[in-house]
Amino acid sequence: MPALTFSKWSPGGNTTLLFPDSGQRPAEQTRLAALALDPAMLGGEQAGFVHLAQGKLRMAGGEFCVNASRAVGALLAYTAQSAGPEQGVLEGMTAGTAQPAGDVHAEYPERTDEIQVSGWNSPVRLRTRGTAPLWQVEALLRLPSYSITTVEEGAQLVRLPGICHLLLGGPVHPLPDDSYAVAAQMRQRHNLENEPAAGVIWWRECQGQLDMLPLVHVRDAGTTFLENACGSGALSLALRLARSGPRRAFSIMQPGGSALDVRLFTENGAEMAGVDGPVSLVARGKIWLPEPEARTRPSQA
Known part of the structure; x- marks a missing residue:
C-alpha cells in the first residue's frame, strides 16, 4: 500500500488535499487523488501535488485552481514558521530553512511567494499574512487573454x-x-x-x-x-x-x-x-492507499 504524507486545507471552505510531488506520472497522481478524495478516506473537494523547492503546484486533473494556490501560500508560510520535523508541515513537503517557532501565537510578517500552477500560463504571486492554523492569502494573477x-x-x-x-x-x-x-x-x-x-x-x-x-x-x-x-x-x-x-x-x-x-x-x-480570503489548516499526516491491483480476498472457510 503506497503511503503518502498529506496536508488538508480549507481555503474559504474549498477543502483541498496537498501531497508531495515526488515525480509521479500525471495519471498516477489522478488515481491517488481519486482514492484520497473518497469520503471513506480523507475526503475533500480537490487535490494537488506540490514541489515546494521548485515552487510548483499541479492539480490532480491538470486544471487551474485559485484556492489550491492560496493553500500553497499558507503551506509555505507554515514551513517557514515551523521549527523542525516535529512542528514542520510534512516530510517531503518542507522548503528552505525553517525559522525558530517561538510563540506560536506571535505575529509573523507578511510574506510573498511565487509559484507555477497547472493550467495557468504565468507565475502566481501569493501574499500571505497570519500564522498557524489560520492565514489570509491573496493570489495575485496576471490576467491573460480571456x-x-x-x-x-x-x-x-x-x-x-x-x-x-x-x-x-x-x-x-x-x-x-x-x-x-x-x-x-x-x-x-x-x-x-x-x-x-x-x-x-x-x-x-x-x-x-x-x-x-x-x-x-x-x-x-x-x-x-x-x-x-x-x-x-x-x-x-x-x-x-x-x-x-x-x-x-x-x-x-x-x-x-x-x-x-x-x-x-x-x-x-x-x-x-x-x-x-482565509485559509485554514485542517489536518496533516500520512495516508495509506490501496494498490491498483488490490482485490478483496475471499473469505476462508
Missing part, C-alpha cells in the same frame, strides 16, 4: 486558462432543486464536457451583497463537486461584472460562509487580479 460570451439569456461563459465557468444569473436562472442534474445539462448544452475543468455557477446580488453557488467538474480527475468556495469562479464573476460598469472591487460570499475579495487593477502596465 473571453466572456453571452450564450443564452442570463448566462455568460467565461474562459480562463485551465478552467471555464458558466455564470447563471438570477432571476432568469434561480437555484434548481437538483443542481448536479441541471449543471450536467448545461455543460452538455454548451459543449463543455471536454473542457479540462468547467464550473456552473449560480449567482445573485441582494441588497448589495454578491453570493454564488459553484458546481465544478474536472474532466481528467473525474470529479464533480458542489464546492464551498471557488476562487476562479469568483474571479470570473468579477470580470463579468466589471465589463458592464466601473466597479473594480468585489466581495463575493461563498457557500462555506466566508467571502472571497476580488480586486482588478493595473501593475506596470499589466492587467492584474487579486483573489483574497
